[in-house]
Amino acid sequence: MRKEDKAVLIDKIKDTIAQYSCVYLTSTTDLNAEKTTDLRRAAFKAEVKMMVVKNSLLKKAMEQSDIDYSGLYPAMVGNTTLMLSNTGNAPAKLIKEFRKKKETQPALKAAFVEETVYMGEESLETLATIKSKNELIADVVALLQSPAKNVVSALQSGGNKLHGILETLSNKEEK
CATH class of the missing domain: 1.20.5 (Single alpha-helices involved in coiled-coils or other helix-helix interfaces)
Structure with a gap:
């Protein structure tokens, strides 16, 4: 990918993140195409924007942002799917609801909600009840x-x- 194309993508990611107050980093590697489509539909109904991003581009977009997302950087390993929302608990509730179908994914890596960073799966219950x-x-x-x-x-x-x-x-x- 050319440097100019990367710059355009970074700006697009930065602009998208700026529209939302809550950022969830999840992993959806174990989901097949059908289950991923189901998750996207559920996210759309819950007013959660879902997008798969490259970690290096996401990190650069977050570094250019006015908000300090540095607490999320350690979680940017492997496949990363962003879940963005203006309601702090909406993505967590979506993940819990989707997992009721005997799924282990999406797995919560980290979340940035109301200027607080939550790390790992153990935070999911807390985030869902906020x-x-x-x-x-x-x-x-x-x-x-x-x-x-x-x-x-x-x-x-x-x-x-x-x-x-x-x-x-x-x-x-x-x-």
Whole structure:
């Protein structure tokens, strides 16, 4: 490959990585064409971009990036498939779901999620249970709404009781 072609590929990889906040490095060497196609379809449905890259080009693209990906460099050995997402746990959930079909691949080499590097297979469970930013915001909103709902509910139930008492008293006075 010519040097100019490599430079174009490095720029393309760098631009693609810059669009996503989460980078997973995986290995898919044991998957045949049919299973790889199934994985790509599942990734598309989960809004995870999947691409096979050459380690040397990926490393150069990461070095040119504004973000420090140096923690991922030791994992760049052998076949590398990138899984990119803006939701931190989406690729991990995808890997776990795909493995339910008695697969050992894709194997997690490393991940860069929210400026934290996770290394190896033992991190997969942790990554799958991490809540995304939107899930955390929803939890906070639900917690903030809960006391307000209780106050409104108490006022409404109290209002019904008060209304019932006043109605009973007015009915007694009429008789």
